[in-house]
Amino acid sequence: MFRIFKRKEDKFQKLIEQQAAHAYEGMQLLVKYLESPSKEIADELSLKEKEADEVRRILIDELNRTFVTPFDREDIFALSRTIDDVVDYADTTVSEMSVLDVKPTPYMQRIASLLKDAAYEINHAVVRLPKHPNVAIDHAQRAKALENRVESVYREAIADLFRGPEDVHHIVEMLKMREVYRHLSNAADRGDQAANVIADIVVKKT
Numbered sequence: 001m002f003r004i005f006k007r008k009e010d011k012f013q014k015l016i017e018q019q020a021a022h023a024y025e026g027m028q029l030l031v032k033y034l035e036s037p038s039k040e041i042a043d044e045l046s047l048k049e050k051e052a053d054e055v056r057r058i059l060i061d062e063l064n065r066t067f068v069t070p071f072d073r074e075d076i077f078a079l080s081r082t083i084d085d086v087v088d089y090a091d092t093t094v095s096e097m098s099v100l101d102v103k104p105t106p107y108m109q110r111i112a113s114l115l116k117d118a119a120y121e122i123n124h125a126v127v128r129l130p131k132h133p134n135v136a137i138d139h140a141q142r143a144k145a146l147e148n149r150v151e152s153v154y155r156e157a158i159a160d161l162f163r164g165p166e167d168v169h170h171i172v173e174m175l176k177m178r179e180v181y182r183h184l185s186n187a188a189d190r191g192d193q194a195a196n197v198i199a200d201i202v203v204k205k206t
Contacts, residue, residue: 012069012076013130015059019083020123022052026087027116033094034104034112042094049091056084075201079126082194086119089187096183100176107157111150111184118146118191125198133202140195140202147195150188157181 029045059080063073096102125139158181161174 011062012059015055015062016076016079016083016126016129017123018055019052019059019080020119020126022048022055023083023086024116024119024123026052026090027112027119030090030093031109031112031116034109037097037104042098045091045094049087052084052087056080071201071204075197075204079194079197079201082190082197083122083126085190086115086122086187086194089183089190090115093180093183093187096180100179102176102180105157105177107153107160108180108184110153111157111181111188114146114150114153115184115187115191118143118150118188121146122191122194122198125195129198129201133205136198137202140198143195144192147188147192151185154181154185154188 026045026048029041029048033041033045060077063069063076069076097104121139121143125136125143128136128139158178161177161181
């Protein structure tokens with residue numbers, strides 16, 4: 001019986017780890033795109049988002065077919081969803097920039113770098129969750145601190161964006177860039193939620 005439960009625990013742990021790894025890789029691609037925009041990088045990020053979605057679909061299927069889970073199924077679902085959303089928003093950021101013809105700004109690059117670091121911490125938190133929950137909490141707290149820095153840069157970027165519009169064309173450009181900033185901010189929000197779920201799991205396990 002213990003071996004059966006252990007296999008189930010390993011199965012869900014492995015899938016969540018795959019999602020967290022995809023999220024980190026997706027954020028690395030976002031940073032690369034904002035440093036040097038290209039269709040090749042955009043396509044690579046789009047593929048990474050599809051790979052992450054596939055892992056989430058498998059996890060949900062396993063969740064629906066498993067009666068006993070290593071921790072609350074609501075927490076498994078929530079952690080999977082929030083990590084997947086991080087990759088989604090990285091992909092939609094690039095898509096929006098392409099559709100709206102928005103060029104990278106230093107603010108976008110700063111935010112993406114912070115998001116990449118936060119995804120790194122979430123990835124490590126997930127990996128440490130089974131055997132070293134206190135270390136997982138440390139990584140989750142670092143991720144939350146980085147997300148707070150993202151919001152600070154986001155507010156700075158928005159304030160700078162709306163400083164002294166000159167004409168209608170300028171206003172249109174402002175609105176397009178604000179949409180991109182919102183996607184980046186949403187990615188930060190989802191990373192923060194993932195860190196919160198990890199903390200909840202640790203509290204319930206200990």
